[in-house]
Amino acid sequence: MGTNEYFKGNEDLMMHLGCTKKDDGNVSRYRLPSENGNSWLVDVKPRPGLIITNAYFTLHQSVTWMCEIEQPGLWLCSFDCGDMTIVEKGKKTRQLQRGVHLLVNRGKSFKKIFGSEEPIRYTAAWIFSDFITKYLKDRGWVEPLSIDDALNWESHCYNVPELVLAFEQLKYGIRQKEPPLMYLETKIIEILSLIVLNMGLNGYDERFEKTKRAKFLTYQNMKFIMRVKAELDKNILSPPPIRDLAVIAGMGTTKLRLLFKAHYKLTIADYVRQEKMNYALRLLWKDDMSIQNISTFLGYESPSKFTVAFKKVHGLTPRDARKVFNL
Incomplete structure (x- = not known):
């Protein structure tokens, strides 16, 4: 039985951390217990298969969260600060540093380990395969953009200033009282398009x-x-x-x-x-x-x-x- 990020975003993790939840249409806002200080996380779901997150929280002890997401997808994360580690089977453990990171999910389990040394701050998006497929199909486009393609993306094609800027703009959009869904969805498409462009130019x-x-x-x-x-x-x-x-x-x-x-x-x-x-x-x-x-x-x-x-x-x-x- 897999975990349910596709439908629920970070809800299970946030409930595990003792958060309160406030739903407002496509937006879920979580607040950690008061002893964690000013700590919160926001999930926005502009479309099925797309979840955009802005996180700003501090933990008193490290937490290991096992993810078993059945739906194939990409997790793109602009990491600001904190202690967060990704553990994937058969791959080198990654302690995230400041910058843009990519995880390609194809149904295998992986772990997210959140430390307690400093506040954890990041903006991220789960972009699932069916969202990408539908977006391209609706426009009649055949573009080199799929989960399998993402396995070949090199870090210097997505960890670039243009994507950092786009994620900062996403952060500003998410933090609005009523996040503009069309803007957020379009910004994700811009991010994916920039990566495809950079890969096309890479090593020409x-x-x-x-x-x-x-x-x-x-x-x-x-x-x-x-x-x-x-x-x-x-x-x-x-x-x-x-x-x-x-x-x-x-x-x-x-x-x-x-x-x-x-x-x-x-x-x-x-x-x-x-x-x-x-x-x-x-x-x-x-x-x-x-x-x-x-x-x-x-x-x-x-x-x-x-x-x-x-x-x-x-x-x-x-x-x-x-x-x-x-x-």
């Missing part, structure tokens, strides 16, 4: 030019490059120097720079800048932090230099971003 030039051996990644190279990225993600505000990263990768600094860019389509410096600006986008939601505070926190010499870096990644200034989100 390299398909026809395999003579660039200096940039060719062996499987072993790829493992070390991914280890370097994981090391950067641990402390993106104060990343290790390139020499230390080269030691982790077991190669020279020049080769590391070449292979990192070949795999992630970004230089190491650009990746660090991108992730800092993704972090900055989330900090803009904190009412008690001015743009100057955020600039200093991220290590910029002045708000003007921070603004230039932010606009280069997100296409608008921090001040304009706050206006867009009505902050």
Whole structure:
């Protein structure tokens, strides 16, 4: 017997945590017991097969939640902070870091482990196969978009600033008193479309030019490059120097720079800048932090230099971003 996320979203988990529930049409709002402080979770169900969640809660002890979802689907999560781990059979355990993450469900059980060290904050969506199929069928489109396709999606095609921004917009939509269902559904389609676009562009030039051996990644190279990225993600505000990263990768600094860019389509410096600006986008939601505070926190010499870096990644200034989100 499977768990019932397809029909009930996070209801069973929230009831397990002792939450109170308030339903309002397509929206379910859960509030954790008062001893958990200001802790809550909101599920919105714009369409059958689509559940969008915004979570903001603190736990007093870790909780392990076993999921056995029969319906195939994708779980896309923009993780802000906290201690949350995904355990899938036959795969490496993933402790989520800040960024966008993907889980492809094909009926196998998996675990979500929620820690108690710090507040857990994320915005996520369960996008089930029948929602995708119906959306495409209604429009008569044949697009490379299915659960099986998602197994080949690479992290640098969905963990990008455009998706972080889209999830932040989703968060703002969910937190409204009456979430606009059409907007939320359309934003999910935008997210999926961006991933399909990024996958289509991924490695286009390299398909026809395999003579660039200096940039060719062996499987072993790829493992070390991914280890370097994981090391950067641990402390993106104060990343290790390139020499230390080269030691982790077991190669020279020049080769590391070449292979990192070949795999992630970004230089190491650009990746660090991108992730800092993704972090900055989330900090803009904190009412008690001015743009100057955020600039200093991220290590910029002045708000003007921070603004230039932010606009280069997100296409608008921090001040304009706050206006867009009505902050």
